[in-house]
Amino acid sequence: MLVKVFAAALQGIDAIQVTIEVNALRGIKFFLVGLPDNAVKESHERINSAFQYNGLHFPSKQIIVNMAPADIRKEGSAYDLPIAIGILAADEKISTDKLESYLIMGELGLDGELMPIKGALPIAIKAKELGYKGIIIPTENAAEAAVVHDIDVCAADNLMQVIRFLNGEEDITPYHIDAEEHFYSKQSAFPFDFSEVRGQESVKRAFEVAAAGGHNLLMIGPPGSGKSMMAKRLPSILPPMTINESLETTKIHSVSGNLKGGASLITQRPFRSPHHTISSVALVGGGANPKPGEISLAHNGVLFLDELPEFNRTVLEVMRQPLEDRKICVARANYKVEYPAGVMFVASMNPCPCGYYNHPTKPCVCNPGQVQRYLNKISGPLLDRIDLQIEIVPVPFEKISDAREGEPSAAIRERVIAARKIQEERFKTEEGIYCNAQMTPKLIAKYAVLDEKSLALLKTAMTRFDLSARAYDRILKVARTIADLDNSEDIQSHHIAEAIGYRNLDRANWGE
Numbered sequence: 203m204l205v206k207v208f209a210a211a212l213q214g215i216d217a218i219q220v221t222i223e224v225n226a227l228r229g230i231k232f233f234l235v236g237l238p239d240n241a242v243k244e245s246h247e248r249i250n251s252a253f254q255y256n257g258l259h260f261p262s263k264q265i266i267v268n269m270a271p272a273d274i275r276k277e278g279s280a281y282d283l284p285i286a287i288g289i290l291a292a293d294e295k296i297s298t299d300k301l302e303s304y305l306i307m308g309e310l311g312l313d314g315e316l317m318p319i320k321g322a323l324p325i326a327i328k329a330k331e332l333g334y335k336g337i338i339i340p341t342e343n344a345a346e347a348a349v350v351h352d353i354d355v356c357a358a359d360n361l362m363q364v365i366r367f368l369n370g371e372e373d374i375t376p377y378h379i380d381a382e383e384h385f386y387s388k389q390s391a392f393p394f395d396f397s398e399v400r401g402q403e404s405v406k407r408a409f410e411v412a413a414a415g416g417h418n419l420l421m422i423g424p425p426g427s428g429k430s431m432m433a434k435r436l437p438s439i440l441p442p443m444t445i446n447e448s449l450e451t452t453k454i455h456s457v458s459g460n461l462k463g464g465a466s467l468i469t470q471r472p473f474r475s476p477h478h479t480i481s482s483v484a485l486v487g488g489g490a491n492p493k494p495g496e497i498s499l500a501h502n503g504v505l506f507l508d509e510l511p512e513f514n515r516t517v518l519e520v521m522r523q524p525l526e527d528r529k530i531c532v533a534r535a536n537y538k539v540e541y542p543a544g545v546m547f548v549a550s551m552n553p554c555p556c557g558y559y560n561h562p563t564k565p566c567v568c569n570p571g572q573v574q575r576y577l578n579k580i581s582g583p584l585l586d587r588i589d590l591q592i593e594i595v596p597v598p599f600e601k602i603s604d605a606r607e608g609e610p611s612a613a614i615r616e617r618v619i620a621a622r623k624i625q626e627e628r629f630k631t632e633e634g635i636y637c638n639a640q641m642t643p644k645l646i647a648k649y650a651v652l653d654e655k656s657l658a659l660l661k662t663a664m665t666r667f668d669l670s671a672r673a674y675d676r677i678l679k680v681a682r683t684i685a686d687l688d689n690s691e692d693i694q695s696h697h698i699a700e701a702i703g704y705r706n707l708d709r710a711n712w713g714e
Contacts, residue, residue, distance in 0.1 A: 205298055207288040208305045208334070209269075210325045211276055214539035215453045215494070217321060217328035219305075221270045222281070224288035229264025234285075236269030239277045239491075245310075248279070249286045252314035256362050261293040273536070277491055280319035283308030283338070286361060287368065297369050303335040304356070306364075314361035316340035320459040323452055326350040336376065338364055344377040345466040346456060349449070385448060385469050390612070392438040392470070397610040399435065401597035402428055408592045408704060410614050413439045414621035415683030416637035418525070418547040418587055420510070422706065423594030424564070425557045429550035433506045436548060437471045438611035440504075441622045447502045450542060454494050454501055472503030478512040482520045487541050492532045497524050498541040510549040511579040518584055521547075525587045547588070551580070562595055577707070586672045589639060589680050590704040621686040638683045643675065650678040656695045663702045677701045 204225045210217040232246055250260050267285055269276050284306040290296045307325060309317040322343035327350055329337045336354025339347055344357035354376040358364045366372035396406060405421070409432060412419040421429045443451070452468045455461055461468075476485060476496045487495030497505055507513060524530050524543040531540050553559035554573040559566040568576075585591070622637065628649060629635040635642075641649065652660065660677065663669060669677075678693075681701040685693045 203292050203294055205288055205291040205301065207284040207291070207301055209281055209284040209307055210305060210321075210328055211274055212321045212324065212457050213274075213537070214492075214541060215324060215450075215457050217324040218274065219328065219332060220274075220276065220281075222284050222288050223266075223268040223270060224285070224292040225266045225268075226261055226289075226292040227264040227266065230262065231264050233264075233266045234269075235267070236272045237275045238269060238281075239275060241279045242269075242276050242281050245279065245282045245285055248282055248310045248312060249289065251312040252282075252286065252310045252361050255313045256360075258290070258295070261289065263293065265289055265292070278320065279309040279317075280307045280321075282310035283316065283361070283364065286310060287364065290365065296365055299370075300368050304338050305329040305332075305334050305336075306338045308338070308340045308358070308364075310361060316358055316360055316364075318342035321457040322347040322461075323349060323449075323456040326353060326355065327453075329353055338367070338374075345379055346452070346461050348377045348379040349452070349466050379466055382445070385445060385467050390442075392435075392611065394435040395438055395611045396432075396435050396614060397607040399428065399432060399608050402432065402594070405432060405592060405594055406609070406614070408590055409436060410439065410618060411680060411683055411687065411700075411704070412436075412546070412548075412590050413441075413614075414618045414687050415589075415625070415680065416546055416639040417589035417680060417683065418639070419549075419590040419592070420585075420588045420707070421548075421550040421592055421594050422553050423550075424552060424559075424561050424596060427594045427596045429594060430506075430508055433475075433504070433508075433548050433550065434473065435611065436504050436506075436546075437473050439614045439618055440471050440546070441615070441619050443469065443471055443502060451502045454498055454541065458494050458499060460499070472500050473506065474500040474503070475506040475508060478507075478509055480513070480517060482514070482517045485517055486520050486524060486530050486543075488532045492534070492539050494541045495530070497521065497543045497545055498530060500545045501542045502544060503546070505545040505547050507547075507549040510551040511576060515579065515581070519581065522583055522587065549588070552576075553593075560593070560595075582672075585707060589676045591707045592704055593706045617687055620689070621683065624686045624689070638679050638686070641679055641682070646675055646678050646682075650682045650693060652678075652693055652698065653695075656681075656693060656698045659695050659698050660702070667702075667705075669702075669705060673705045677705060680704055 207222045209220045209222055211220045253260050291298050307319050318340050323346050326347035330350050330353045336356050338356045341357040341359050344355055348355045356374040357377045367374045448467050474496050483489055485495050487498050528544040530543045554568040555576050556567050558564040559573055625637050681693050681697045684697040684700050
C-alpha cells in the first residue's frame with residue numbers, strides 16, 4: 203500500500219514541505235531514498251527499536267521510503283516520526299484519514315519517546331501557509347509552534363500517543379498560548395540596569411546616542427574601566443522589539459536549536475558576546491550543513507566583541523559585508539541560504555598592549571610603535587562601519603563609593619524610543635531604512651543639512667584633528683541622531699560638536 207505523510211525541511215530560516223512516500227511491497231528489504239543524510243538513514247534503527255519496545259512489529263515486507271523533492275538534502279533526526287507513521291500506515295496498522303491534514307515532525311527515542319526538534323516555529327508557519335489543519339510535534343516544541351495562530355498544534359509525548367490520535371482512539375487537545383500577552387509581559391525585565399553604573403556620564407550619553415540611532419560603537423579604555431559592564435546594559439535602553447522582529451529573531455534561534463525548556467517567543471533584543479577564539483564560520487554562519495552564526499543570532503539585537511584586537515583578523519574582515527548589507531548569503535554548489543544580520547555592533551578594546559596608554563595615573567610601558575601596531579590590528583574598512591569611537595577612563599573612588607543610584611535604563615529608554623519614532627516617520631517612504639545609522643549618502647544630503655556655523659565648526663575640526671574623510675558622513679549621521687534626541691528639526695552647532703567628540707580614533711595623532 204502506498205501512503206503519503208507530510209513533513210518539512212529547513213532552508214535558511216524558512217521551511218519547505220517534504221512529502222514522505224512509503225510503499226510496502228512483497229520482499230524483505232528497506233530502502234530510504236530522496237537525498238537523506240546519515241542521521242536520516244539511521245532512523246531505521248531507532249524506528250525498529252521504538253516499534254519493538256511498544257509491542258509493534260516492523261513489517262516483513264519490502265519498504266521503500268522516498269523523501270520528495272529528491273534534490274533537496276534532508277538532514278537531522280526529526281524525520282523519525284513521519285517515517286514511522288508512514289511505515290505503519292503502508293502496513294495498514296493505522297488509519298490514513300488524518301494524514302493529509304497534518305504536517306508531522308519528531309525525533310524518536312529507542313523507547314518511542316518524542317524528543318524536541320529544531321525549527322518548530324518556521325515549520326508551523328509553513329504548515330499554516332500551505333493550509334494544513336495542524337502539525338504534530340514533540341511536547342517540548344509546543345510553546346514555540348503555538349505562537350502561530352489559526353493552526354492546531356498537537357503536542358505528543360510518544361509514538362503510541364500519535365498512533366492513537368491518528369486512529370481516532372485518543373484526542374490531543376491543541377496547545378494554545380496567548381503570544382501577545384506573553385510578548386508584552388516580558389519586554390521590560392532586564393537583568394542589568396544603567397542605574398547600577400557609577401560615574402561615566404559621558405559614556406552613558408554615547409550609549410544613548412548609539413541606541414537612539416542604531417549606531418555601531420567602539421569603546422577604548424584601560425582594563426577595569428567598565429567597558430563590558432556597560433555593554434551588557436545596552437539592551438535595556440534599546441527600543442522594544444515589535445512582533446515581527448520577535449518572530450524573525452525567534453525563527454533564527456529555532457533553526458539553531460537554541461530554544462530550550464518550552465520557550466516560545468524571544469521578547470527581548472538578543473545580546474551575543476562570542477569569545478575571541480571564534481572562527482569566521484561560527485561568527486557569520488555556514489559550515490557543511492549551513493547554520494546561522496553569531497551575527498545572525500544577534501539579529502535585531504547587539505553583537506558585542508570584547509577585546510576586539512584579540513580576534514583573528516580574517517574573522518573581523520568577514521564581518522564587513524554583513525554589517526553593511528544586514529544579511530549573510532551562504533552559497534553552496536546546489537543551493538544558497540540567506541540569514542538576516544541586522545545587528546548593532548558594539549566592541550571594546552584596550553588602547554595598547556599593556557592597557558594603560560592615556561591612563562590618568564598608571565604609566566604605559568609600550569613604545570609608540572607598539573601602540574600603533576596594536577591599533578592597526580583593526581582595519582580601516584572595519585572602523586569605517588563604526589559611527590561612535592569613545593574613550594573611557596577609570597571611575598574615581600569618590601564616584602564608585604557614591605551610594606546614590608544613577609539614571610535608570612527606563613528613563614533613558616523613553617528618550618531613545620522618542621528619537622526612534624522621529625526616524626520612523628522620517629524614513630517611512632524609504633524601503634529598508636529604519637534608523638539614522640542606515641542613511642545613504644543621498645539621505646544624508648537630504649536630512650543632515652548644516653547651517654553656516656555648523657559647517658564652519660565641522661571644517662575646523664576636520665582640519666585641526668586631521669580627521670579622515672570617512673569620518674565626515676559618520677559625524678553627520680550621529681549629529682542627526684543627537685538632534686533627534688533634542689527633538690530638533692535642524693542640526694545645531696552643539697550637535698555637531700558632540701558628534702565630533704565621538705571620533706577619537708580618527709584623529710591623526712591618536713596612538714603617537
